[in-house]
Amino acid sequence: MRGQRLLVSGMGGELGSLVASLLEAEPWVGSLIGIDVDPPRRRLRRAEFHRIEPSNRERIVDVVSAFDPHVLIHLAVWEPDARAGTALARRFTGEATNESAPADPTSEYGRMLADVERAANAVAARIGVPAGAIRLAPVLGPHVPSPLGRLLRQPVVPFSALADPPFAVIRETDAAHAFVAAAQRRLAEPVNVVAPGAVTGLQAILRGKRIPLPLVGPEWAIARRISHIIGAPVPDHVMEVIHRGRLADGSRVKELLGITPTTSTPEVIDRLFAWESVVRITKTTQAVA
Amino acid sequence: MAQLIQLPHRAVVATANVLGAPLRPLVPPNSVDDWGRDQHLIDLLSPLLGARWSVSVGGIHHLPARVGALLVTNQRRLSYSPLYVAWALSRATGRPVRFVGRPDHAPLGAALRRVGALLDDPTEVRGALHHGELVVLATASAAHPRHAGAVDPTLVGAAVAEGVGVYPVASMSTPFGRAARAEVGAPVRLRKKRRGPLAEIELAEATQRHLQKMLDELGGLQTGMAPLDWLGEG
Numbered sequence: 432m433r434g435q436r437l438l439v440s441g442m443g444g445e446l447g448s449l450v451a452s453l454l455e456a457e458p459w460v461g462s463l464i465g466i467d468v469d470p471p472r473r474r475l476r477r478a479e480f481h482r483i484e485p486s487n488r489e490r491i492v493d494v495v496s497a498f499d500p501h502v503l504i505h506l507a508v509w510e511p512d513a514r515a516g517t518a519l520a521r522r523f524t525g526e527a528t529n530e531s532a533p534a535d536p537t538s539e540y541g542r543m544l545a546d547v548e549r550a551a552n553a554v555a556a557r558i559g560v561p562a563g564a565i566r567l568a569p570v571l572g573p574h575v576p577s578p579l580g581r582l583l584r585q586p587v588v589p590f591s592a593l594a595d596p597p598f599a600v601i602r603e604t605d606a607a608h609a610f611v612a613a614a615q616r617r618l619a620e621p622v623n624v625v626a627p628g629a630v631t632g633l634q635a636i637l638r639g640k641r642i643p644l645p646l647v648g649p650e651w652a653i654a655r656r657i658s659h660i661i662g663a664p665v666p667d668h669v670m671e672v673i674h675r676g677r678l679a680d681g682s683r684v685k686e687l688l689g690i691t692p693t694t695s696t697p698e699v700i701d702r703l704f705a706w707e708s709v710v711r712i713t714k715t716t717q718a719v720a
Numbered sequence: 721m722a723q724l725i726q727l728p729h730r731a732v733v734a735t736a737n738v739l740g741a742p743l744r745p746l747v748p749p750n751s752v753d754d755w756g757r758d759q760h761l762i763d764l765l766s767p768l769l770g771a772r773w774s775v776s777v778g779g780i781h782h783l784p785a786r787v788g789a790l791l792v793t794n795q796r797r798l799s800y801s802p803l804y805v806a807w808a809l810s811r812a813t814g815r816p817v818r819f820v821g822r823p824d825h826a827p828l829g830a831a832l833r834r835v836g837a838l839l840d841d842p843t844e845v846r847g848a849l850h851h852g853e854l855v856v857l858a859t860a861s862a863a864h865p866r867h868a869g870a871v872d873p874t875l876v877g878a879a880v881a882e883g884v885g886v887y888p889v890a891s892m893s894t895p896f897g898r899a900a901r902a903e904v905g906a907p908v909r910l911r912k913k914r915r916g917p918l919a920e921i922e923l924a925e926a927t928q929r930h931l932q933k934m935l936d937e938l939g940g941l942q943t944g945m946a947p948l949d950w951l952g953e954g
Contacts, residue, residue: 586732594826596833597752629752638749640736674826676833678756680847697750 434461437614438498441506442480443467445575449607450504451478459615464498466491467507472574502614508547511540512664513576538668548621563618565609568625568679568696569672571703572603579672580703581663583635589654589673590632592645596676597629602699605692612688622688625681628696632673638697639704755848756833757816762807765835773893775808779904782887783813788849790879791817791904792927793889794868794935795858801891802858805902806836809854809889818848819856820875846878856889859928865892866938868931876927877920886927890934905934 437454441447442465454460455477464479465471471480483490485507495503536542548564555562571580579600582588601624609624636643646654655665671677685691694702751760783789791809795801802819810817822837823829829837838844838855848855857876860869879886885907893900908927913919 586729586736591826591830594830596826596830597756597758599754627754628750629754629756630749631747631752631758633743633747634749634752637736637740637744637747640733640740642732642736642739643743676756676830678754680754680851682851 432459435459435501436461436498437463437502437504438495438500439463439465439478439504439506441465441467441508442475442478443469443471443482444506445472445572446570446603446606446610447471447506448473448475449603450506450610451475453607453611454478454614457611457615462498464494464500466494502617504610504614505547505551506610508544510576510578511666511668512578538666538671540666540668541671561617561619563613564621565606565613565618566621566623566679567606567609568599568601568623568677568681569669570603570606571600571699573702573706575603578664578666578669582658582665582669583639583641583700583703584706585641585658585661585663587642587644588632588636588639589644589646589651589658590636591674592647594674594676595631595633596674597631598672598677599625599627599629599679599681599696600699601626601692602694602702605690605694608690609684609688612690616688618687620687622683623679623681624684624688624692625679626692626694626696626699627681629676629678630697630700631676634697635700638700752834753816754851755818755836755838755853757818757836758834759816761834762810762836766807766811769804769807772898773804773808773900774898775804775900775902777808777812777902777904780809780812782904782906783809783854784885786852788852788882788884789854789907790845790849790876790884790886791854791856791889792871792876792886792931793856793858793891793902794931795861795891796865796893797861797863798895799861799865799891799893801893802856803835804893804900805889805891806856808900808902809856809904810836813854815854817854817856819858820845821858840875842874842878845875846882849878849882849884859931866935868928868935871924871928871931873917873921873924876924877917880920880923886923888927888931888934890931890938892935892938901938903934903938905930 437460439447439451442451447467448471451463451465452473452475454463455475463477466481466483468484470482481494536545551562569577569579571577606624633643658665748760752758793801793805802821806817806819818836818838820838821840822832824839838848845855859871862869876886887907888905890903908923908930910922910926
């Protein structure tokens with residue numbers, strides 16, 4: 432098992448660089464390389480990083496072929512309005528997305544993820560390797576670019592007065608540990624990784640001491656536009672969370688990955704509101720720096 | 721050097737505290753469970769449910785103490801028997817009891833989910849049973865209060881797949897009165913254990929028969945002697 436070659440696509444992102452830093456500490460990992468359009472957000476000591484545009488397919492193929500990885504962790508999934516708009520996220524996540532995908536996913540992001548999973552399974556079946564999929568609840572954590580987290584941290588937060596459904600989330604470190612465990616155990620099937628517990632939108636707003644804004648229908652369009660203008664766009668998959676909720680059965684994570692999420696959904700929400708909005712550098716600190 | 725625009729954080733928190741103060745007792749932070757059931761909301765609604773139904777519960781000793789079980793109850797049209805059976809059994813057993821049959825749209829579906837409803841989907845029912853939940857499933861609705869309608873074998877299949885018991889629950893209520901009954905029967909067991917899709921069809925049919933038998937034997941909603949009978953007794 433020692434000396435495994437791992438490739439992390441999407442190493443530049445918050446989750447990707449966190450997974451890479453955890454993998455660097457694993458004794459079974461021999462060499463580690465990553466590719467992304469942005470440089471890693473953490474200091475990585477062993478990993479080798481290649482900054483490649485997603486459109487530069489030839490170079491991606493060259494790097495992957497030369498490295499010949501034992502395990503590939505694909506984290507290059509762009510959540511709309513996390514770091515890029517929906518169109519750019521779709522292009523970066525996979526230009527081969529099939530618009531005639533089954534109607535099960537009901538949002539653009541859901542369709543993108545379903546296509547990634549389908550493509551990975553097809554490739555894995557063709558070359559005879561196992562492919563696992565980690566289906567994460569919305570990932571929230573410090574510095575994680577999440578449209579849901581950004582929306583909830585606004586001073587005035589809209590919620591669905593008629594539905595106010597419950598949803599679950601996952602802390603970024605729990606998500607990263609799930610990827611490491613999946614790589615180590617050679618996960619070969621989908622698994623939900625969800626923090627235990629659930630909160631509704633109104634409960635989350637009250638926990639964060641934000642001003643709740645109950646909305647019932649047509650005014651959502653106006654609220655979304657205003658929210659977009661002030662820097663917290665609300666993509667359709669986040670609208671789904673607010674209107675329909677998002678719960679999942681995460682009971683198989685222990686069986687398949689040997690880990691359990693350490694932070695419950697209400698705790699993740701509390702941590703979301705505990706982050707400093709602005710870290711002020713005082714004169715004393717500046718002098719030391 | 722970029723200008724930093726800071727939101728009036730203290731003012732927002734103060735306003736949120738004032739606006740949220742009346743909501744906080746109604747929306748406690750940890751009241752929703754993994755399936756979306758809100759125990760606090762159910763407690764708040766209990767007086768309303770109690771005003772509508774006064775449910776007499778029997779046979780709860782048949783129910784398992786910890787593991788999951790599928791409880792199949794009869795349903796007269798517009799009687800909402802899964803709702804009051806789940807509510808009454810939850811109060812009697814002290815365990816959360818869920819019921820199948822919420823629509824997948826707001827506001828009705830969302831509201832029903834908060835009081836413990838699950839989607840009419842074998843996967844969702846199986847997940848709940850896997851986690852040791854008690855789940856009430858209604859038969860097809862019938863016009864007569866003492867008729868047990870057909871039981872959906874696909875949902876019974878969830879119980880077969882999870883290896884949990886299927887219990888008939890005879891329920892009875894009146895359209896306008898408060899009196900209602902919920903009587904839990906012994907688990908339905910087939911003489912021969914089969915594997916494959918026939919097992920769930922047989923179990924669904926056996927459950928319907930058991931339920932019909934319980935309904936035939938179930939007394940009326942009122943107990944004791946009617947005044948006219950008392951006069952007749954002399």
